[in-house]
Amino acid sequence: MIGISVDSSPANKVFAEQNGFTFPLLSDFKRTVSKEYGILNEEYGFANRATFVIDKDGIIRHIDKDRDAIDPSGAHAACSLLEHKKS
Amino acid sequence: MATLFSGAKLPTPSSPLKVGDLAPDFSLPDQNGKEVRLSEFRGSKNVVLAFYVLAYTPG
Numbered sequence A: 001m002i003g004i005s006v007d008s009s010p011a012n013k014v015f016a017e018q019n020g021f022t023f024p025l026l027s028d029f030k031r032t033v034s035k036e037y038g039i040l041n042e043e044y045g046f047a048n049r050a051t052f053v054i055d056k057d058g059i060i061r062h063i064d065k066d067r068d069a070i071d072p073s074g075a076h077a078a079c080s081l082l083e084h085k086k087s
Numbered sequence B: 001m002a003t004l005f006s007g008a009k010l011p012t013p014s015s016p017l018k019v020g021d022l023a024p025d026f027s028l029p030d031q032n033g034k035e036v037r038l039s040e041f042r043g044s045k046n047v048v049l050a051f052y053v054l055a056y057t058p059g
Helices: A009-019 A032-036 A073-084 B002-006
Strands: A002-005 A025-027 A050-054 A060-065 B027-029 B035-037 B047-051
Touching (some): A009 A025, A050 A073
Antiparallel strands (some): A050 A060, A050 B047, B027 B035
């Protein structure tokens, strides 16, 4: 699990500590990654909410965007499929 | 104008990624300033990449 936002690293540190997160929260301060993943909101300059499930081969297996990304069940189901996949 | 509107094959930086695409690699600093590269996990771990809206903005 990796979180990404356009917030600065110090802001993410506070956010992680306040919420007890142990996974990395990455700072896409320059918005290059948000843009590359096609989820940068150009009008407001922040990344829209989105979840990408990426398998061990680096292939995108599931995408949730905007409101769908609030509910983690889709991503969770995709992860379960990967866990059980024999490769 | 016809070409403008039929230019679906033109590569654009914001062309949306699809399921089955190779996830673009990147390296970004985590909350402790340590660089994390997506390809570090290749071959070993599945990754859930969650883009979230500003940390202090609910919803």
